[in-house]
Amino acid sequence: xxxxxxxxxxxxxxxxxxxxxxxxxxxxxxxxxxxxxxxxxxxxxxxxxxxxxxxxxxxxxxxxxxxxxxxxxxxxxxxxxxxxxxxxxxxxxxxxxxxxxxxxxxxxxxxxxxxxxxxxxxxxxxxxxxxxxxxxxxxxxxxxxxxxxxxxxxxxxxxxxxxxxxxxxxxxxxxxxxxxxxxxxxxxxxxxxxxxxxxxxxxxxxxxxxxxxxxxxxxxxxxxxxxxxxxxxxxxxxxxxxxxxxxxxxxxxxxxxxxxxxxxxxxxxxxxxxxxxxxxxxxxxxxxxxxxxxxxxxxxxxx
Numbered sequence: 218x219x220x221x222x223x224x225x226x227x228x229x230x231x232x233x234x235x236x237x238x239x240x241x242x243x244x245x246x247x248x249x250x251x252x253x254x255x256x257x258x259x260x261x262x263x264x265x266x267x268x269x270x271x272x273x274x275x276x277x278x279x280x281x282x283x284x285x286x287x288x289x290x291x292x293x294x295x296x297x298x299x300x301x302x303x304x305x306x307x308x309x310x311x312x313x314x315x316x317x318x319x320x321x322x323x324x325x326x327x328x329x330x331x332x333x334x335x336x337x338x339x340x341x342x343x344x345x346x347x348x349x350x351x352x353x354x355x356x357x358x359x360x361x362x363x364x365x366x367x368x369x370x371x372x373x374x375x376x377x378x379x380x381x382x383x384x385x386x387x388x389x390x391x392x393x394x395x396x397x398x399x400x401x402x403x404x405x406x407x408x409x410x411x412x413x414x415x416x417x418x419x420x421x422x423x424x425x426x427x428x429x430x431x432x433x434x435x436x437x438x439x440x441x442x443x444x445x446x447x448x449x450x451x452x453x454x455x456x457x458x459x460x461x462x463x464x465x466x467x468x469x470x471x472x473x474x475x476x477x478x479x480x481x482x483x484x485x486x487x488x489x490x491x492x493x494x495x496x497x498x499x500x501x502x503x504x505x506x507x508x509x510x511x512x513x514x515x516x517x518x519x520x
Contacts, residue, residue, distance in 0.1 A: 311335055312335065321376055413442050415445060416447050425442055425450060428462065452473075
């Protein structure tokens with residue numbers, strides 16, 4: 218005998234609810250697509266152009282990723298070395314040097330500094346490093362370095378200008394206005410140049426120049442300047458007379474002007490006084506060799 222199976226009414230409701238949810242999902246999808254399509258249609262480019270733009274961005278991202286991987290593997294460096302080697306094989310190697318701007322310094326020292334790069338492929342020349350090496354040389358104030366294909370290295374040197382002679386215990390040395398030591402100099406070659414000496418003298422060139430510039434008419438008469446105790450200057454004239462200046466740049470300049478006026482009135486240079494001491498303001502001390510002995514003799518004769 219056949220048995221009847223009753224289905225529960227809840228199955229119909231479940232199916233109806235499922236169809237309702239599917240219907241709502243399709244409606245939401247259609248609405249979303251409609252919003253996206255509306256936004257795309259509002260752009261001032263066509264859909265074909267937009268697709269092309271997306272394609273370019275995708276390709277650019279792929280290339281960037283490939284370059285990053287290649288760089289991590291050292292491929293660009295290998296390619297650079299290969300290109301440089303090929304250029305060198307083709308004759309693009311540093312073989313010649315075009316040197317300009319050298320007048321006082323020894324040209325051979327410049328050649329010796331850069332000849333180690335001879336035979337280097339031109340693309341591999343480190344111009345910045347060569348310039349740094351040249352600027353370490355005492356005479357070189359500035360250097361410009363460039364390539365001139367196929368095989369020439371062009372160097373233009375700006376030399377320092379000798380300004381005075383620094384007197385050391387064992388030798389004479391040329392220095393520039395900043396006190397940079399350039400080269401030893403022979404006694405005969407130092408004639409006519411200002412000589413400076415004393416502890417810290419080379420670092421006070423600017424101060425000395427300021428003092429001497431206060432009375433330019435006296436400068437041709439100056440033979441040397443000696444730094445005393447790293448505080449003040451003694452000026453030695455060609456007559457052998459010594460002018461003791463006070464401490465302080467401005468004070469020394471004023472005293473130097475006063476001495477120039479006194480010399481103009483009384484012809485002190487070439488006179489009997491061997492030391493003119495102006496260290497005390499408004500007071501002039503003249504030292505004359507043998508004056509004390511002569512004064513003592515005159516006093517004894519008077520008695």
